[in-house]
Amino acid sequence: KQTLNIVKLKNMKKKGVPITMLTAYDYPSAKLAEEADIDMILVGDSLGNVVLGYDSTIPVTLDDMVYHTRAVARGAEDTFIVADMPFMTYHGNIDESLRGVRRLMQEGHAHAVKMEGGAEIADTVKRIVQSGVPVLGHIGLTPQSVNQIGGYRIQGKDAQDAQRLMNDAKALEAAGAFAIVLELVTEEAAADISKELSIPTIGIGAGRYCDGQVLVYHDLLKYASPYRDKRFVKTYADVGSIIRDGIAQYVKEVKERSFPAEEHVFKAEYKAEISETT
Ligand code: KIV
Numbered sequence: 001k002q003t004l005n006i007v008k009l010k011n012m013k014k015k016g017v018p019i020t021m022l023t024a025y026d027y028p029s030a031k032l033a034e035e036a037d038i039d040m041i042l043v044g045d046s047l048g049n050v051v052l053g054y055d056s057t058i059p060v061t062l063d064d065m066v067y068h069t070r071a072v073a074r075g076a077e078d079t080f081i082v083a084d085m086p087f088m089t090y091h092g093n094i095d096e097s098l099r100g101v102r103r104l105m106q107e108g109h110a111h112a113v114k115m116e117g118g119a120e121i122a123d124t125v126k127r128i129v130q131s132g133v134p135v136l137g138h139i140g141l142t143p144q145s146v147n148q149i150g151g152y153r154i155q156g157k158d159a160q161d162a163q164r165l166m167n168d169a170k171a172l173e174a175a176g177a178f179a180i181v182l183e184l185v186t187e188e189a190a191a192d193i194s195k196e197l198s199i200p201t202i203g204i205g206a207g208r209y210c211d212g213q214v215l216v217y218h219d220l221l222k223y224a225s226p227y228r229d230k231r232f233v234k235t236y237a238d239v240g241s242i243i244r245d246g247i248a249q250y251v252k253e254v255k256e257r258s259f260p261a262e263e264h265v266f267k268a269e270y271k272a273e274i275s276e277t278t
């Protein structure tokens with residue numbers, strides 16, 4: 001019943017139909033994203049930041065990704081699911097990379113994997129694609145390399161950097177990537193790449209001219225996201241305050257003994273009989 005595949009995705013670009021992607025990390029987030037008709041779910045290693053409470057994606061392990069991908073797959077049985085290859089699981093030998101891919105697909109039930117990097121990982125992307133696995137590229141700001149980049153900086157500001165991104169995008173397309181995420185890229189550079197490639201670009205903080213958009217679940221919903229003031233995020237609902245208010249009300253009612261009330265309790269018959277006879 002899965003409604004999307006990479007052939008349909010490429011056709012969406014051709015027809016100019018915007019592609020929607022959202023992250024999810026567990027059963028309820030996946031279920032709600034599917035019910036809202038999202039095209040693709042990304043089990044992102046942003047898991048580390050927004051679900052596990054780390055301050056980067058670097059501590060996220062393959063076991064973490066498999067565990068969460070499996071939960072997402074149970075929540076969104078009809079949706080195309082992409083899982084992130086976590087930090088340092090695709091830079092050693094190809095067998096190690098393929099083992100990670102196998103686990104995300106066979107144990108996690110992902111339909112595709114995503115890897116950060118450009119020309120330097122093109123050979124690995126090619127090998128994975130050749131083994132029958134759709135690969136989503138990811139260039140621009142690549143959080144797994146944050147310590148090398150020196151912070152969460154906008155990419156593609158000058159002509160030389162824009163050209164580097166274009167070269168990386170072309171290398172990934174040539175390696176067989178089915179689409180490419182552009183993260184924190186200037187609108188001009190992202191537009192040029194989107195125009196040049198025949199595969200779709202999925203932007204996050206990459207402007208209006210990408211073929212699709214992706215956002216992090218907890219950012220979109222203001223759900224206790226650790227991030228503040230991200231210009232590229234639009235808050236569509238304030239789930240955090242709804243949850244906080246709900247819990248606060250529960251705490252208050254237990255403290256003042258107004259919950260549980262009569263309608264929430266189970267009565268024993270023998271006690272009722274006793275009280276009748278006394
Ligand atoms: O991990 C993630 O959520 C991502 C998106 C920001 C593209 O990689």
Ligand code: NA
Nearest residue numbers: 044045046084
């Ligand atoms: Na990621």
